[in-house]
Amino acid sequence: MRAGPDGPVIAPLKLHPPGIAARLRAQLGSILLPYELSARILIGGLIGFHAVLLLDMVMTMAVLHESFFEAFYSATKAIVTVGPNPHVDDAPSWFQTFTACVMLTALAFTAVFTAGVVNRLIDRRLVAICGRRCFVRNDHVVVVGLGQVGLRLCLLLRELRQPMLAIESDREADYVLCAKDYGIPVVIGPGGSRFVLKRVALGRARALAAVTSDEVANIAIVVGAHGCCEGVRTVLRAGRGEMTNETRALLKLGVVRDVYRIGGTLRAAVALGSQATEAFLYEHVVYLVTPEGRIEPFAPAGVPA
Numbered sequence: 001m002r003a004g005p006d007g008p009v010i011a012p013l014k015l016h017p018p019g020i021a022a023r024l025r026a027q028l029g030s031i032l033l034p035y036e037l038s039a040r041i042l043i044g045g046l047i048g049f050h051a052v053l054l055l056d057m058v059m060t061m062a063v064l065h066e067s068f069f070e071a072f073y074s075a076t077k078a079i080v081t082v083g084p085n086p087h088v089d090d091a092p093s094w095f096q097t098f099t100a101c102v103m104l105t106a107l108a109f110t111a112v113f114t115a116g117v118v119n120r121l122i123d124r125r126l127v128a129i130c131g132r133r134c135f136v137r138n139d140h141v142v143v144v145g146l147g148q149v150g151l152r153l154c155l156l157l158r159e160l161r162q163p164m165l166a167i168e169s170d171r172e173a174d175y176v177l178c179a180k181d182y183g184i185p186v187v188i189g190p191g192g193s194r195f196v197l198k199r200v201a202l203g204r205a206r207a208l209a210a211v212t213s214d215e216v217a218n219i220a221i222v223v224g225a226h227g228c229c230e231g232v233r234t235v236l237r238a239g240r241g242e243m244t245n246e247t248r249a250l251l252k253l254g255v256v257r258d259v260y261r262i263g264g265t266l267r268a269a270v271a272l273g274s275q276a277t278e279a280f281l282y283e284h285v286v287y288l289v290t291p292e293g294r295i296e297p298f299a300p301a302g303v304p305a
Contacts, residue, residue, distance in 0.1 A: 008282040008295060017161035018139065026163065030134035035127045035187065035199070042116025043129070048109035053079050056102045063095050064088075079106040126176070127165075132183035136163040137201040143167070144191030144221050145212030146184075149237060151175045153209060154184045165200060167191045192217070192224040202229045209235040262286060265298050 018026070034040050056075035060066055064087050066074065074087075078099060088099050127135050141157055143150050146168040157164040165185040168176050179186045189196040191210065202208060208225045210218035215238045222234045258281060265286040266279035276288035279298070286298045 008280070008287055010289065010293065010295065015160055015162065018163060022138070026136045026138065027130050027134055029137055030128075031130055033135075033137075034129050035135040036125070038116055038119035038123055038125075039127070039129050040116075041112060042120055045109050045111075045113025045116055049079070049106065049113055052102055052106050052109060056099070059095070059098060063091060075102075078103050080110075124171075126179065126186040126188065128185065133180065133185040135185060136165060138163075138204045139206050140164055140201075140204075142197075142200055142202060142205050142208045144208065144210045145218075145237075146173060146175045146179065146186060147211070147213055148175070149211045149213075150209075151179075151182070151184075153211060154179075155182060158183060162206075167196060167200065192221040194224060194228045197225060197228045202232055205229075205232060207233040207235060209237075211235075211237040269298055 031043065034043055053075050056078055057068075057071045060071040060074050061068065064071075066087075079102065088096055091099075127133060140163040143153050143157075143164055144167045146154070146166045150166060150168075154164055154166055165187060166179065167187045167189060169188070169190050170176070171188050176186055176188075187196065187200055191197075191212070197208075202225060208222070210221040210225075212218055212221070218237050222236050225232055225234055262279050262281050266276060266288065269276050269279070269288055274288060275290055277291055278289035279286055280289070281287075287295050288298050289295055
């Protein structure tokens with residue numbers, strides 16, 4: 001919606017879904033820097049395992065002058081602790097010591113990788129390492145509160161192909177259990193915590209929406225978000241209570257829209273026979289939008305607009 005010569009005009013929202021390059025960067029970043037501890041353990045063990053394998057291959061080719069495939073086979077035998085290369089028996093003492101250290105290090109990384117796999121299988125995986133529920137760190141929307149409103153907002157953002165993640169303080173909340181089915185990444189923690197907000201990369205986020213059922217908590221979350229990242233765009237779910245009005249007078253939290261008045265006006269208009277399907281507030285006047293796209297102020301018979 002924007003101002004026109006004869007009043008408000010509906011303007012389509014221009015959205016730019018992330019391209020292939022942005023999605024690949026998000027997937028790669030989620031793989032290399034996963035959010036959950038179990039994923040970090042798994043990826044750390046996997047990277048360490050392959051790093052040891054590569055180092056052993058290079059040293060075997062350099063010292064024993066073996067081909068790439070021979071070195072790969074020998075290094076694989078050593079790293080899975082089947083046994084070292086037979087030529088190592090005739091190699092210098094320092095290389096034998098190096099091979100022994102490689103086997104011990106590989107054994108340690110194997111244990112770390114196995115622990116990560118077991119932890120991922122047993123624990124509830126709220127954020128995936130890759131895929132739709134991967135942890136996005138750029139140009140995303142942070143939704144605090146995974147209740148009915150938060151879930152609907154996440155699903156709408158998913159439908160619009162906009163990256164997002166949800167923060168919920170209660171691990172046993174109803175919608176947390178079904179977030180995996182909807183492809184929504186969920187971070188467990190207090191939404192007003194600066195530590196949590198920094199971990200979800202709020203400084204690089206497109207916006208934050210505080211939509212818990214507690215208005216005071218939503219205000220605290222938005223205040224904490226502005227304290228963590230002053231320029232972040234915030235959306236606040238709140239009513240018309242004294243707390244909201246006083247906070248609005250003291251702090252500039254953003255543009256305030258009275259959703260109760262908008263929704264109530266639309267329902268009243270439909271009850272009076274209007275065909276309107278949408279409504280919005282513009283300069284203290286509620287406007288109705290008909291299925292044909294016509295915009296008209298709400299004015300019941302006998303009441304001036």
